[in-house]
Amino acid sequence: MLYSESKERGNRFLIALKIAFPLLVLIIYIIFNFKNSKNPIPEILIIILIPIYIYYIVYLIYNGFKSTLIDKTTKAFNSKVIIDLIKKEIQNRKNSLIVLINIENIYDINERYGIDNADILLNRFVQSIDTFLQNYNFKNIPIGRYSGGSFLLIINHKKKELKHLLTMFSKELKNVGINDIEVKVDFSIIESNYDNKIENIIKTLFDLIDDKKNGEIEFENIKPNEFENIIFNAIKDEKFFLKYQPSIDLNSSNIEIYEVLVKIYSKDYGLISKNQAQKAINFGGFEKIFDRKIFEHFLKESQNFESPDKYFSISVSPVSLRDNDFRLFLRELFFQKNIKTQNIILDINEKNTYKDMKRFKEILLQYKNAGFNIALDNFGGDNSSLEYIKNLPIDFVKFDIQYTKYFKNEKYRKILENLLKLCKDLNVKTMIKFIDKEELYKEIKELKPNYLQGFYISKPKTILPS
Numbered sequence: 001m002l003y004s005e006s007k008e009r010g011n012r013f014l015i016a017l018k019i020a021f022p023l024l025v026l027i028i029y030i031i032f033n034f035k036n037s038k039n040p041i042p043e044i045l046i047i048i049l050i051p052i053y054i055y056y057i058v059y060l061i062y063n064g065f066k067s068t069l070i071d072k073t074t075k076a077f078n079s080k081v082i083i084d085l086i087k088k089e090i091q092n093r094k095n096s097l098i099v100l101i102n103i104e105n106i107y108d109i110n111e112r113y114g115i116d117n118a119d120i121l122l123n124r125f126v127q128s129i130d131t132f133l134q135n136y137n138f139k140n141i142p143i144g145r146y147s148g149g150s151f152l153l154i155i156n157h158k159k160k161e162l163k164h165l166l167t168m169f170s171k172e173l174k175n176v177g178i179n180d181i182e183v184k185v186d187f188s189i190i191e192s193n194y195d196n197k198i199e200n201i202i203k204t205l206f207d208l209i210d211d212k213k214n215g216e217i218e219f220e221n222i223k224p225n226e227f228e229n230i231i232f233n234a235i236k237d238e239k240f241f242l243k244y245q246p247s248i249d250l251n252s253s254n255i256e257i258y259e260v261l262v263k264i265y266s267k268d269y270g271l272i273s274k275n276q277a278q279k280a281i282n283f284g285g286f287e288k289i290f291d292r293k294i295f296e297h298f299l300k301e302s303q304n305f306e307s308p309d310k311y312f313s314i315s316v317s318p319v320s321l322r323d324n325d326f327r328l329f330l331r332e333l334f335f336q337k338n339i340k341t342q343n344i345i346l347d348i349n350e351k352n353t354y355k356d357m358k359r360f361k362e363i364l365l366q367y368k369n370a371g372f373n374i375a376l377d378n379f380g381g382d383n384s385s386l387e388y389i390k391n392l393p394i395d396f397v398k399f400d401i402q403y404t405k406y407f408k409n410e411k412y413r414k415i416l417e418n419l420l421k422l423c424k425d426l427n428v429k430t431m432i433k434f435i436d437k438e439e440l441y442k443e444i445k446e447l448k449p450n451y452l453q454g455f456y457i458s459k460p461k462t463i464l465p466s
Contacts, residue, residue: 002130003140004077008069071145073119074126082144082152086201089154089192096192097162099153100205101129104184106149111409113181121178122149128178129153132169146202159189186212207276230266231280235290239265240297243460247313247431247453250445257311257345257431257451261460262294274315287317288326295330299337313345313375313396321348322363331370341371345396349377353384357391364393375431380419389428396429404434404454407444420447 071078077085089096103109103125110118126143129151133141142154155162170185177183188208195201234240241263249256262274281290298314320326334341346367354360364374373395379385381400388394399416406412416432423430435441435454444452 002075002126003142004070004081004144005075006140007077074122074145074151076126076151077142077144079144079146082142082146082154083198085142085144085154086152086192087198090196090198090201094156094192096154096156097159097189098192098194098201098205099155099162099166099187099189100146100202100209101151101153101166101185101187102206102209103149104186105182107406109181109183117179117181121181121183124178125149125183126151128173129169132165132172136165152202152205154192159191163189188212210275228280228284230269231264231272231277232284232286234264234266234272235281235286235293238293238297240294241265241271242298242301243462245453245460246458247433247451248457249451250449255310255458257313257453258461259313259347259453260294260298260315262315281317287319288323291316291320291326292329295333299333299339303337303339311343311345311373313347313398315347315349315377318348318350318354321346321367322354322360327363327366327370330367330372342373344371345373345375347375347377347398348388349383349385350388351383353387357387361392368393368395380415389423389426394428396431397423398431398433399449401434404432404440404444407440417447420449 069077069081076082086098089098103122106118106122109121113121122145126145129143130141133155138155138157144152146152166187166189170187173183173185186209188205190201190205190208192201194204243261243263245259245261246255247257247259248254263271264274264277265271281287294314298312302312331341334344367374374393375396375398376385376388376394377398378400379389379397381402385397389397399419403412403416407416420430429451430449431451431453432444432449433453435444435452435456437456441452441454441456
């Protein structure tokens, strides 16, 4: 039996006691008064007490169902309970570990085997975690379903040893599967004293999994304020490292666009990707200075590159783009270096839609009048890109990774086909990224986007070809 189930059983037993105890008191009281004929119970009192007791029972049963501790599908603790338990760990300053275990292919399992089979798999997945931990003498481990195929655990153990055990678990599960279904699992671990906010802990756990998938360094031991200082000092000292990801034009079969990929160098932690640093950049208010430094660094590196027909695509914070001083800085910088702005694509990506759309449009038109091109990154993903393509002067869109990742899924493929058609009708050029295999290249090529990018076309280059 899971620890969560034993807690739920105790919770139900407590409710039963709450129901039975008043009845027991009432029966004893009636018997006592029945024997004592001198003071019989008034009938009116019995008439009042019975409906009150019935209401009390119904109320307890109703709230008992509402206050369940477990997720009905998996029998693990539900999201609210496991988060409350983690909060207690944080408040009590206990030196425990918070673990996120994530089924990476839960979406594919739902699509291929159906929701009912996926629910059975999730239940057995939790049982398999609990059994594995019990085999290594971990008792009464709180396991909670956070969302979908994501589970949170609280464990008191040495981090290095636990990491090794969970690696074994994920490998065993991948080899054996559940109910003849392949299950791909990844995990991350963080100390409960990492931060005093549960939101930051969970966000970091998911970020660590993403970093692992992207082959990037994990920074789980760095507190948010420490990481902010590392990033600020790296920006101040211009510790940048640029790579250039080529993109092929399907009409000419030539490399036409180089996407500028930024990494930040830290003496203590090596190369940090821009994605990893972005949160610290945003929270510290470093967007404008960071973007300025990147453009200065890029123009130093690219001034010997002699190929006027190629584009360079550079990500820019919307905060910088909407700043008039930044726009003037950029125009002056390109004028000084005598480099054509027509070869530069400014990539924007924003989760929430900017409220003053009219002003944003006027700003982007000023960039376009200066010769720059505008691109929407992660188009069609969890961001404001659909609103922006409706209202802003966009030249390029770069599709979100999910359309490549789930290309075999008919729904995603149909959406991609129609978005490509929409962009063509709007005279907006399109790029699909993360093309890593020949089969995927051939299939997506049939949809006729303008550009393709990915390891199958070319890995990022450290130095631009002359």
